[in-house]
Amino acid sequence: MTTARTGSATRWLRSATFSEGLVFCLLAVAPLAIPGFAGGLGGQVTSVLILCIAALGLNVMVGFAGLLHLGIAAFIGIGGMTLAILTVPTNPLEIGFLPAVVVSLVVTTCVGMLLGGPTLRLRGDSLAVVTLVFGEVVRVLLRNLEEITGGMQGLGPVPPPGAGVVIAGIDLGRSFVIDSRWFYYLALAVLATVVALLHGVERSPLGRAWSAVREDALAAATLGISVTRVRLSAYALAAALAGVAGCLSVASLGTTGDPNVFGFSRSVAILCAVILGGLGSIPGTLVGVTILFGFDIMVIPWADAWLQQMQPQAWTTGPLTLGSWRLALVGIALIVMMRFRPEGLVPSRRLAAELHEVHR
Amino acid sequence: MNRWRSSPRRTVSLPQADIPLLDVGRLTIRTDKTVLVDELEFDVTEGSMVALLDAGRGRRTAVLECIGNIRPASSGAVRVEGHRLKRAFTAATFWGVLGTGLLVGLLAAAAAVDVDRLWLATVKRGLAVDEPFTPATFGKRIRSYFRAELAIDRLAGNWRIVTADGRKVLAVRRDLEEARELRHQLQAAVTARRTGPGTIPDLSDLVGDANEPRRRLPLDEATFAQLAGGKRLIRLRGWTALGAGMTLGIALALAFWQRGRRSAQVAARAGVARTFRQPRVFPEMTVFENLLVAVEQKRDGTSWVQRRSGRGGATPTEEADAWLAWCDLADSGELPAGGVSWFDRRRLELARALAIQPRLLLADDPAEGLDSDQQQAVAMLLRDAQQRGVAIVLTAGATGPLTEACDRTIFLERQPAR
Amino acid sequence: MNLSSFFQQCVIGLIDGGVLGLIAVGYTLVYGTVGLIHLAHGDVVMLGGCLALFALSLVEPLALDPALGWLAIIAVTLGCGFCCGSLNVAIDWLIYRPLRQSAPLAPLVSAVGVSLILMNVGMLWLGSTDQAFPEVLPGNVKLAAGLPVTTADLLVLSLVLPAWGGLTLLLRRTRLGRSLRSVAAVSRAAAQRGGADQFLTATFFLGGFLGGVASVAAGIHTATINYQSGYQTGLYALTAAVLGGIGSVPGAIVGGVLVGLIRSVSTAALGPRWAAAAVFLMLIVILAFRPEGLFGQQRRAGEAG
Structure with a gap:
């Protein structure tokens, strides 16, 4: 809306849409340019992309609608688990990837609204605690319903998308398994779609209603905005996006794994990534996740391998590896960031304006 | 409006x-x-x-x-x-309140009848005995679970006769037909017990585990009483939880609606x-x-x-x-x-x-x-x-x-x- | 579950709840004064436990007689309380204080950061496995047949009850206590105005001290400790604080006891793996009906969203 009103070529070139498009184009050609991408690196980048999708969902809740949510990983777990239950060969359902993703989306959306219903009256910190314990309840359920979810081992093997489908002599399912670039492109495409969708929603009446309710719920209500409905829609969208991320992650790993990874630490890590990047800012969220999880997933193993090469003695464990200081490093980064740049690395336009207002 | x-x-x-x-x-x-x-x-x-x-x-x-x-x-x-x-109490409100109640009630009932065991009994056990998964077999298995009937499942090539929730193994057989026969006999005994005491047939000469011929069936009076009572218990639990959950859900939804009313x-x-x-x-x-x-x-x-x-x-x-x-x-x-x-x-x-x-x-x-x-x-x-x-x-x-x-x-x- | 085992679970739950309540007070005091969920509090308590583990494992081989052993435990408890209090104050000075005027989520994220650092310290200190808490006094002795209380429980009570008593006296009789109560009851804006720094330091120290006492009690009560126990115990304590109405000290006590009771009873009835789910579901249900918690201040309708 705003760009349409004051649009000009230079402004468009500097806009988030353009830079995001550029980044996505670069990401799309990256596998062709980087050797060895089909191996481990591709898988790692894919998991970062998938976490980006979940973080965008969280950004809808926290950044757009202003509802502090500390249980987003639970929805990743629910989405992934639903997909696994519906597709693994040890269950008789085996309904195929796409229908399972649809069902999984419906389930996560419903669960999100189910969480939203009783907690709409809560605000700020109480809501944060309730979403936190809700995440714990889901984790406990996923772990304890051993017959349904496979307990600590998780469910597997989850067939890849398009298993058994052969197009032009290419077995899709096999391609997804042997070449990590297939999942990379799938995740990239979904991420690009989600980013485009969220840009659209941000500028839609719903997005403005979210902003209004976030900034002053009472004033919004006096305009006739249904605070309940607006907040519930944020819950639903956040849950659905986390569900998509869960489906992709489970499908790319081929198993749900230990449900304990869908607990508080993952939720809080995603939240920190969102705040690190800039609350309410879509490019910020992408940057935050890339830095935080990229560091965690890619840099630390790489640095440890390098350290081990330099010092071939028994320095593989104990306090002399980077991995054992992982938590503290992330913690220090968060504290320093909040001290010196609380609005995030790529703050949203509005938030930046407001913070500068405060500092002046 | x-x-x-x-x-x-x-x-x-x-x-x-x-x-x-x-x-x-x-x-x-x-x-x-x-x-x-x-x-x-x-x-x-x-x-x-x-x-x-x-x-x-x-x-x-x-x-x-x-x-x-x-x-x-x-x-x-x-x-x-x-x-x-x-805000007026409209039909939509009514259905919303009722739906919320039903949802909470169903969740509570799922917890009470142990949805995990229900899944085992209805989905996984059918797979173990190579039964096709159709609505008919699924329905049969659900009924069987709620009647707390004995069931057969497979572990490591052996056929086991287990309670509906799979927590207790009564007998192990190497042959499926033999297992079916035994399950039938045992089920008849449990059903007889449900109708009244004193009608338990004598099964004491049967072997409990085909791989360990010396073990007998674990069918003492206490086990029988438990098996016979299981039917009532699981239904009672399910209905109680459904009722309590629905009441809670309806109360919650109504309170919520009442608050948003003005x-x-x-x-x-x-x-x-x-x-x-x-x-x-x-x-x-x-x-x-x-x-x-x-x-x-x-x-x-x-x-x-x-x-x-x-x-x-x-x-x-x-x-x-x-x-x-x-x-x-x-x-x-x-x-x-x-x-x-x-x-x-x-x-x-x-x-x-x-x-x-x-x-x-x-x-x-x-x-x-x-x-x-x-x-x-x-x-x-x-x-x-x-x-x-x-x-x-x-x-x-x-x-x-x-x-x-x-x-x-x-x-x-x-x-x-x- | 028969009546006597129910009674036994209740006793265990009460003791457990007493310990949880002490930790919950740490959350509630900080929330009541600066309006921040001090997420690192559980990890402060965990580090207190590490310290106690270290100190008591030095004492353990001496095989002291009960009176001396008890005195040693009291000394270690006070020391832990002092260290945890100081750590809490240090966190406030270094991390939270510069962020008082900042964006609302900044202190919370910083709290997560502190929590991660403390957890990392605990991991390096304890390793990633469970450590047995040293038994200075023979713990698992039943006092009398039929009575569900062991000597360890008595020991825990001998730490928890004086702490509760002291806290009550402090809140009732001293100027600090009165202002704490009035702050929690009226508004925290009052505390943030002039001359608040000493007051906030005292608040953080008090919360940390009680956490330190609780860390020793929890160590004796559960007999093990690992680097994640801070997060786990902290989550229960936070639940207790929110349940009672965060910001209210009596609420934290009642919430702690409730959480302890439900945890032990559901452990006996449903098995230990469902205890967490039972406690957390109860929190969600209670908050759905009473968003401000059991003892919390009801907000005016005009400010409601």
Whole structure:
């Protein structure tokens, strides 16, 4: 809306849409340019992309609608688990990837609204605690319903998308398994779609209603905005996006794994990534996740391998590896960031304006 | 719910000349310690402008909050066009409440009948004995679970006769047919026990585990009693949990509905807009977006797509631009609303409230913090709104340009603290 | 579950709840004064446990007689309380204080950061496995047949009850206590105005001290400790604080006891793996009906969203 009103070529070139498009184009050609991408690196980048999708969902809740949510990983777990239950060969359902993703989306959306219903009256910190314990309840359920979810081992093997489908002599399912670039492109495409969708929603009446309710719920209500409905829609969208991320992650790993990874630490890590990047800012969220999880997933193993090469003695464990200081490093980064740049690395336009207002 | 549209509405509603737009009857507002307002009565006719004058800030704000459904009245009634501003109990509410109750009840029942074991009995066990998974077999297995019947499953090439929930293994056989035969015998015994004691057939010569011939069937009196009682127990648990869960869910949904019944949103939808003493603009949104979000809340029967394409009259953008010009803020449309001056915020809030096309505007101390020129400007805006057919109730601590613009002034009586 | 085992679970739950309540007070005091969920509090308690583990494992081989052993435990408890209190104050000074005027989520994220650092310290200190808490006094001795109380329980009570008593006296009789209560009851804005720094330091110290006492009690009660126990115990304590109405000290006590009771009873009835789910579901249900918690201040309807 705003760009349409004051649009000009230079402004468009500097806009988030353009830079995001550029980044996505670069990401799309990256596998062709980087050797060895089909191996481990591709898988790692894919998991970062998938976490980006979940973080965008969280950004809808926290950044757009202003509802502090500390249980987003639970929805990743629910989405992934639903997909696994519906597709693994040890269950008789085996309904195929796409229908399972649809069902999984419906389930996560419903669960999100189910969480939203009783907690709409809560605000700020109480809501944060309730979403936190809700995440714990889901984790406990996923772990304890051993017959349904496979307990600590998780469910597997989850067939890849398009298993058994052969197009032009290419077995899709096999391609997804042997070449990590297939999942990379799938995740990239979904991420690009989600980013485009969220840009659209941000500028839609719903997005403005979210902003209004976030900034002053009472004033919004006096305009006739249904605070309940607006907040519930944020819950639903956040849950659905986390569900998509869960489906992709489970499908790319081929198993749900230990449900304990869908607990508080993952939720809080995603939240920190969102705040690190800039609350309410879509490019910020992408940057935050890339830095935080990229560091965690890619840099630390790489640095440890390098350290081990330099010092071939028994320095593989104990306090002399980077991995054992992982938590503290992330913690220090968060504290320093909040001290010196609380609005995030790529703050949203509005938030930046407001913070500068405060500092002046 | 578009009965308060500004002009065509009058042709729709019945001619009720005797019913005032706003009717405040014996309104009493108490706090913990004092009586703020005692039995206040006044009415406001369509298109008039009324000032509520009182020295006590809390008191005059409380009256407006009661009218706008922000705070509950201790007693008395506020009617807009003869109706109290409450959401009605519609069919949708009924189904929503019932659905919530059912959902919570089902969740509770799932927990009570142990959904994990149910899954094992209905889905996985069928797979273990190579039974095809069809609705018929699924239904059979569900019934069998709720009847707490013995079942057969497979572990490491052996066929095991297990209780419905799979927690207890009664016998192990190498041959499926043999296992089926034994299960039949055992089930008959359990069923016999259910009908009455003393009819247990003698099974003591049967081997318990085909791989360990010396182990006997674990069928003592206690096990039998447990197996026989299982049927009642699981059903009892399921129904109890369903009932309790439904009660809880319905109570929750009703409480929730009751609370949302008299909300500011309901008042706004009925055509009552308001502004606040401290202008409550949305600070991070631009001035233009503040107006746009209000314009988009207008309910006039056209869909969003229609309005956006301009088929239902002006597009929301054009309409918001018109309001921007109305409140004389066209130059600062792109600024964050939190950054503009107090006077601008005051005018913006006024335009925003009017943008939802209300019939009644509650303006809480619109003169607060303004010099007399600015008060004049606000009075002009209010008079213009009045000419568009909006009735206005404003509050003030003392007379000024704004109260002079009003048709009528009502003094709230002072109440001694009780 | 028969009546006597129910009774036994209740006793265990009460003791457990007493310990949880002490930790919950740490959350509630900080929330009541600065309006921040001090997420690192559980990890402060965990580090207190590490310290106690270290100190008591020095004492353990001496095989002291009961009276001396008890005195040693009291000394270690006070020391832990002092260290945890100081750590809490240090966190406030270094991390939270510069962020008082900052964006609302900044202190919370910083709290997560502190929590991660402390957890990392605990991981390096304890390793990633469970450590047995040293038994200075023979713990698992039943006092009398049929009585569900062991000597360890008595020991825990001998730490928890004086702490509760002291806290009550402090809140009732001293100026600090009165202002704490009034702050929690009226508004925290009052505390943030002039001359608040000493007051906030005292609040953080008090919360940390009680956490330190609780860390020793929890160590004796559960007999093990690992680097994640801070997070787990902290989550229960936070639940207790929110359940009672965060910001209210009596609420934290009642919430702690409720959480302890439900945890032990559901452990006996449903098995230990469902205890967490039972406690957390109860929190969600209670908050759905009473958003401000059991003892919390009800907000005015006008400010409600």
